Amino acid sequence: MFREALNEALREEMQRDPKVFCMGVGIGQRGGSYKVTVGLLDEFGPKRVIDAPISEASFTGAGVGAAITGMRPVVEILFVDFSVLVFDQIINQAAKFRFMTGDRGRVPMVLRTQGGAGNGLAAQHSQSLEALYYHIPGLKLAVPSTPCDAKGLLTAAIRDDDPVIFMEHKLLYMSEGPVPEGDYAIEFGKGKIRRQGTDVTLVAWSNMLPRSLAAAEKLAAEGIEVEVIDPRTLVPLDKELIVESSKKTEHLVIVQEAVRRGGVASDIASMAQHEAFGYLDAPVEIIAGKNTPIPFNLNLEQLCVPQEEDIVAGVKRTLGAGG
Amino acid sequence: MASKEFLADLYRQMYTIRVFETRCIKLYRQGKIRGYFHPYLGEEAIAVGACAALRKQDFIVSTHRGHGHCIARGASIKRMIAELLSKDSGYCKGRGGSMHIADLDTGNLGANGIVGAGVPIGVGAGLGSSIRGEDQVTVIFCSDGAANNGVFPEAMNLAAIWNLPVILMLENNHYAVSTPIEQVARNPDLYVRSAGYGIEACKVDGNDVMAVYEKTKEGVELCKSGKGPMVIEAKTYRHAGHHVNDPGAYMPEDKLKEWKARDPLIIGRKHFLDHGTTDEIKAIEEAADREIESAIKFADESPEPGVKEFLKAIEIYEG
Numbered sequence: 001m002f003r004e005a006l007n008e009a010l011r012e013e014m015q016r017d018p019k020v021f022c023m024g025v026g027i028g029q030r031g032g033s034y035k036v037t038v039g040l041l042d043e044f045g046p047k048r049v050i051d052a053p054i055s056e057a058s059f060t061g062a063g064v065g066a067a068i069t070g071m072r073p074v075v076e077i078l079f080v081d082f083s084v085l086v087f088d089q090i091i092n093q094a095a096k097f098r099f100m101t102g103d104r105g106r107v108p109m110v111l112r113t114q115g116g117a118g119n120g121l122a123a124q125h126s127q128s129l130e131a132l133y134y135h136i137p138g139l140k141l142a143v144p145s146t147p148c149d150a151k152g153l154l155t156a157a158i159r160d161d162d163p164v165i166f167m168e169h170k171l172l173y174m175s176e177g178p179v180p181e182g183d184y185a186i187e188f189g190k191g192k193i194r195r196q197g198t199d200v201t202l203v204a205w206s207n208m209l210p211r212s213l214a215a216a217e218k219l220a221a222e223g224i225e226v227e228v229i230d231p232r233t234l235v236p237l238d239k240e241l242i243v244e245s246s247k248k249t250e251h252l253v254i255v256q257e258a259v260r261r262g263g264v265a266s267d268i269a270s271m272a273q274h275e276a277f278g279y280l281d282a283p284v285e286i287i288a289g290k291n292t293p294i295p296f297n298l299n300l301e302q303l304c305v306p307q308e309e310d311i312v313a314g315v316k317r318t319l320g321a322g323g
Numbered sequence: 324m325a326s327k328e329f330l331a332d333l334y335r336q337m338y339t340i341r342v343f344e345t346r347c348i349k350l351y352r353q354g355k356i357r358g359y360f361h362p363y364l365g366e367e368a369i370a371v372g373a374c375a376a377l378r379k380q381d382f383i384v385s386t387h388r389g390h391g392h393c394i395a396r397g398a399s400i401k402r403m404i405a406e407l408l409s410k411d412s413g414y415c416k417g418r419g420g421s422m423h424i425a426d427l428d429t430g431n432l433g434a435n436g437i438v439g440a441g442v443p444i445g446v447g448a449g450l451g452s453s454i455r456g457e458d459q460v461t462v463i464f465c466s467d468g469a470a471n472n473g474v475f476p477e478a479m480n481l482a483a484i485w486n487l488p489v490i491l492m493l494e495n496n497h498y499a500v501s502t503p504i505e506q507v508a509r510n511p512d513l514y515v516r517s518a519g520y521g522i523e524a525c526k527v528d529g530n531d532v533m534a535v536y537e538k539t540k541e542g543v544e545l546c547k548s549g550k551g552p553m554v555i556e557a558k559t560y561r562h563a564g565h566h567v568n569d570p571g572a573y574m575p576e577d578k579l580k581e582w583k584a585r586d587p588l589i590i591g592r593k594h595f596l597d598h599g600t601t602d603e604i605k606a607i608e609e610a611a612d613r614e615i616e617s618a619i620k621f622a623d624e625s626p627e628p629g630v631k632e633f634l635k636a637i638e639i640y641e642g
């Protein structure tokens with residue numbers, strides 16, 4: 001299970017390296033609101049599994065200070081929507097310390113957070129805000145979509161000497177999937193082809209990845225073979241994988257749960273059309289969340305983020321649009 | 324009883340900061356320093372007194388008005404001026420400037436361009452020390468301006484609930500940029516806020532280097548015995564505006580005169596003259612003058628940062 005895989009990564013890294021510690025609201029005694037940190041307090045004690053007050057900006061800043069002075073903190077911000085309270089410490093401090101000190105200072109901190117719609121938590125608890133962090137030089141950005149990747153990417157993030165925004169999705173925590181035993185780290189910037197295909201390249205991350213795979217199965221029944229690429233990390237991004245696949249299939253679709261405007265999909269589309277312009281048979285298609293805060297009503301909530309039908313329709317649209 | 328050598332060193336450091344800032348203002352007017360910097364003129368006793376109570380393994384966190392802290396913690400004057408002149412030989416390879424000088428070798432976690440941002444970072448240094456079971460103390464220099472910023476009371480509370488070995492050295496120079504303390508706080512004694520968080524706190528004459536030193540020493544002992552944190556509000560006054568381009572027109576002349584009569588250098592000199600002579604003072608000052616001029620020469624003759632090297636360095640952000 002996804003959340004158990006995260007738990008394994010945390011546990012194994014904390015066993016391996018005494019400098020690793022966790023901090024967040026309700027992560028210790030309660031084991032985390034999404035049960036990611038269950039059991040860690042019992043095993044590692046309150047000095048390394050810290051229940052913080054609701055003081056996100058300052059405890060994240062404390063993470064920065066601890067990281068600068070030799071520790072490897074894993075700070076949890078329970079909802080990505082709250083991370084905007086921490087902008088200064090993430091964007092002005094963590095992201096820039098290495099640069100501003102002429103490469104002498106490092107901030108080996110992981111900021112774990114989660115976003116996404118689908119639980120009826122409404123506008124301030126359902127956003128997908130990866131674009132905000134994608135835009136800041138000095139931050140790496142991981143968007144795991146499977147339990148295997150959750151463990152491997154979190155392990156890599158903890159071992160990284162620079163700050164990583166580790167973006168989980170609330171609907172993925174209980175998703176199932178194989179997780180290899182033991183110690184493994186997935187290299188950042190190496191995406192994965194989740195499904196081979198010949199007709200269209202589809203890039204999707206986080207919760208849009210399983211949804212896209214489901215859409216791909218439906219499309220296969222109609223004779224359309226979709227190549228589904230999971231970038232795994234948005235910064236760094238496996239541009240080569242996306243471009244090579246786009247050149248092969250000559251059609252590119254990008255699926256993003258986040259609001260369309262200013263989202264990561266637009267940047268990937270811009271890059272891909274530039275690199276593969278001569279190969280593409282149709283404009284790059286982006287299927288994204290509507291430009292709106294997320295509503296509470298279930299039907300409206302689903303309307304606002306891409307569903308399987310939207311992905312299927314989008315793929316067909318791009319195939320119909322060109323030659 | 325403080326030794327003659329100790330008092331000489333305190334005076335030397337304060338005088339060095341005074342000359343450093345004064346010469347840098349001149350360099351700024353000559354167009355050799357760009358952007359802004361925030362002179363520490365008039366506040367020298369706080370940085371010097373506080374740092375004198377620290378050991379090599381301790382940490383400091385600085386503010387936007389950070390040259391004094393940096394010098395008091397033993398930074399290289401050459402590399403500081405080179406950084407202000409944005410040369411490659413500067414602390415940050417010319418990429419940081421005044422507000423981003425850090426010297427990790429002397430436990431200086433850096434100046435900061437965001438008011439108050441250093442407070443949680445300093446608390447984090449204390450947290451790391453506590454988790455490792457080591458006894459490093461962190462002095463967090465912060466300001467009256469920072470005291471009204473959200474992360475300040477938040478971070479103070481974290482230090483309190485986790486019993487962290489940190490000393491918040493609140494430099495109250497009576498102005499948050501241009502706004503006087505009376506307009507932004509009902510009670511201008513900011514240290515009393517700490518009582519609400521259960522933190523030991525006090526005020527001290529920020530212009531008397533020995534008073535700051537003694538109080539910081541108390542704080543260091545408290546922290547080392549696991550009874551931290553501590554808040555020390557050092558009362559002081561700027562001799563100039565907020566930054567090098569601010570004439571400080573909002574600072575009443577008579578008040579400035581009052582505070583200049585209690586110039587930290589005058590007080591520091593008096594402490595030394597209990598043991599030493601005015602000739603020895605002169606020697607200290609002349610040596611410091613020479614050091615600064617030599618540092619300016621070093622910085623002047625240093626090359627600019629290379630474009631190729633810079634472009635290579637930022638490849639890590641390519642993604």
